[in-house]
Amino acid sequence: MEDYQLLIDLHKKGYRQGPGGDSETELAIKLSGLDTAGSLNVLDVGCGTGASTIALASRLDCQVTGIDIFDEFLVEVIHKSNEKGLDSKIRTRNCPMEDLPFAKEEFDVIWGEGSIYNMGFGKGISYLRDFLKPNGILAVSEITWFSKERPKELEDYWNLEYPEIATASEKMGILESNGFSIMGYFPLPKKCWEENYYAPMRSRFSEFLRHNEHSEMAREIVDSEEKEMELFSTFHQYYGYGFYIAKKL
Numbered sequence: 001m002e003d004y005q006l007l008i009d010l011h012k013k014g015y016r017q018g019p020g021g022d023s024e025t026e027l028a029i030k031l032s033g034l035d036t037a038g039s040l041n042v043l044d045v046g047c048g049t050g051a052s053t054i055a056l057a058s059r060l061d062c063q064v065t066g067i068d069i070f071d072e073f074l075v076e077v078i079h080k081s082n083e084k085g086l087d088s089k090i091r092t093r094n095c096p097m098e099d100l101p102f103a104k105e106e107f108d109v110i111w112g113e114g115s116i117y118n119m120g121f122g123k124g125i126s127y128l129r130d131f132l133k134p135n136g137i138l139a140v141s142e143i144t145w146f147s148k149e150r151p152k153e154l155e156d157y158w159n160l161e162y163p164e165i166a167t168a169s170e171k172m173g174i175l176e177s178n179g180f181s182i183m184g185y186f187p188l189p190k191k192c193w194e195e196n197y198y199a200p201m202r203s204r205f206s207e208f209l210r211h212n213e214h215s216e217m218a219r220e221i222v223d224s225e226e227k228e229m230e231l232f233s234t235f236h237q238y239y240g241y242g243f244y245i246a247k248k249l
């Protein structure tokens with residue numbers, strides 16, 4: 001099995017494929033002021049199995065398009081939206097966020113929980129901006145340093161994994177220099193990582209390894225996830241996800 005097929009196998013039954021939470025999606029909606037707006041056209045980029053897609057469709061007067069590059073995840077979005085009676089508000093599309101098949105200024109809202117890093121924060125923001133209407137809302141969560149000083153071991157890890165990791169003020173600066181006005185920011189609480197993402201993933205490890213006959217690649221994936229969990233447990237005061245809500249000027 002290919003590396004990415006193994007990742008799909010590990011994550012497709014997850015409620016989330018990254019740190020987050022329904023109450024944090026709700027808070028971001030409140031900060032954006034969208035809860036009182038009507039007939040919104042919303043794009044959820046890198047929607048995974050649709051935790052935020054479903055939350056947005058349940059709370060807003062909107063149509064949501066969830067995009068991802070893996071059909072296995074999008075099938076779960078469809079399944080959940082049918083189950084919740086939200087199928088008329090949600091559609092999915094398999095396409096990469098860096099090559100969107102949509103018109104410029106098509107969306108009122110672009111949402112991306114834990115996904116903009118796939119393009120890189122700066123590049124992603126600048127590209128997605130074109131697809132927002134004037135005054136449209138961009139809401140993204142992104143790995144963020146919570147302090148100026150960090151242990152070297154941690155710096156080395158993240159500089160290798162994602163060199164664009166930066167403090168919230170630096171991320172907000174990037175948003176501002178790309179023509180956005182900040183409407184809100186908050187750090188995701190620890191439970192969004194440990195309870196909502198890591199613990200459910202850990203509970204799938206043994207089935208995942210069994211299903212993949214304990215192959216070397218499957219074992220490597222589990223080892224790397226365990227290393228990431230340990231790092232978070234030791235150093236969570238230094239980094240986490242920041243949720244950024246901004247308006248296109």
Ligand SMILES: C[S@@+](CC[C@H](N)C(=O)[O-])C[C@H]1O[C@@H](n2cnc3c(N)ncnc32)[C@H](O)[C@@H]1O
Pocket residue numbers: 015016017018019020045046047048049050051052067068069070073095096097098112113114115118
């Ligand atoms: C960390 S997961 C977050 C998923 C979901 N938003 C959540 O919070 O549960 C990142 C998602 O981005 C998707 N992805 C990766 N590269 C992508 C790309 N180039 N375009 C669109 N989606 C992509 C992955 O398949 C995955 O579902």
